[in-house]
Amino acid sequence: MGAEEVYKGSTSASAELNESYRLLPTIYLWFLTVWAVSALSWAINTYRRRHFQTNNLQWTLASVPLIKALQLGLSFLFWYSCYNLHSCSLWMSFGVYITGVLLQTASFVSFLLISHGYSIMCERLSVPERRTMAALGCVLYLTLVGYKASVPYFTVLLLLSYFISFYVIFHHIARNLVVLREQLSFIEDEDVHAMHDAVYTKYTMFKKFQGVMQIVVVAEIMIYMKMDDAADNYWYRLIVREWAQFFIFLYIGWTFRSRDISPHFSVMPIVKSKEEIIGPPIYRIVCHFFLNYLQEANHIMLLLLAASSITKE
Incomplete structure (x- = not known):
């Protein structure tokens, strides 16, 4: 059951719970363990590899599994209390609702940071880029709140917000790929190979990220499609959704993890120039x-x- 359904359903604690939901505490506990271990491993690896490259992006990405673990923990406590303590907490379900919105917002902000080349193409974003990203994040957060609260017309606003966010992400990915291709051509033409490995690694990262973002688009479409909400197969759909989400973030995290990639990987301008960087x-x-x-x-x-x-x- 999604965060909004949990929030709505908990208002009647005395209502009889469907027995098909009895597996939910176990499922949420299992995924809580998986995400908690992933978040801990990510933080440890980022800290240990902090000397190899600029890892501001890695620390930012670490917030996603932490928020996800918090959401799963609250979901586990909610369903465990419902079945074992016979008391469904309204505040617990509200926490699931809020952390779900924060998770989606943090995920898209992370995607925007990667697409802009933060800590990959430049050390920090320019002021217009930061303002645009903050505006997109705020709009997405508000539209998610309105959509999950079933406010009229917010479905259209959410779709529009998703469309703009994905457009910005794919636009910046394509632009960075063009710049990196030009740099690789420049290296080959000038026969200067000192930066080849670093530039090619960045190019490969963006190509992989472009592919996984296409998968994210398909996944988001499937999630928001009006599917059968029957209780008898909800736990099965929950497992599929959670594993898909986990593997998507695992792939992104593995691609952009802190590592000793190349001696010159961290050599980058402080802020991207408005002009195309050829060399x-x-x-x-x-x-x-x-x-x-x-x-x-x-x-x-x-x-x-x-x-x-x-x-x-």
Whole structure:
């Protein structure tokens, strides 16, 4: 049963519970263990690998399994109290409702961060990007609250919010892939291979993320389709949905985990320039340093020639 159904159903604690829901406490406890272990492993790996690369993105992604574990914990307590203590807590179901909304919002904010190339293409986002992301996150949160509370017309608003969010995500993924392809071509043409592994790794990451986001679109469509809400097979659909969600985030987390990828993976501009970055950042820095060195050497040579001419005179 979704968060909104739990919230509505708990208002009548004395109502007779369907026996087909008796498996829910066990299912929620099992998934709580899985997500809690995943969140702990993610945090430990991010902390241990903090010296290898900029891991601000990894710490941000760690919030998703934590919120999910909290939601599953509240769901377990709610259904356990309903069946074993014969008391369905309204506040517990409201906690499930709120954490469900927070989970979806945090997930999409994480997707937006990845699509913008945060900690991959640049160290931090620009002010317009942060404002756009904050606006999308707030709109998504409010529309989710209205939709789950069955407020009229919020279904249309939620669909519109999803459409805009997915459009922004896929647009930025495509733009980053174009930039990385240009950088790879630049490396091959100039025969400079110092950054090849790092740039190719980033390109592979975005290609994998693009594929998994297409799966997320299909999954979201299936979740919000009007399916049969019969109680006799709800636990089965719950297991399928939870495993699908877990494997999606496991794949994303594994792709963007902290690791010793390449010596130059963390070399990136502080903020993405409005102009297209054709050359890899480290190569541009080296070229700039080399040009400055030539200018200084030329200046020294001119001084030496001037001093030599004065000495001869």
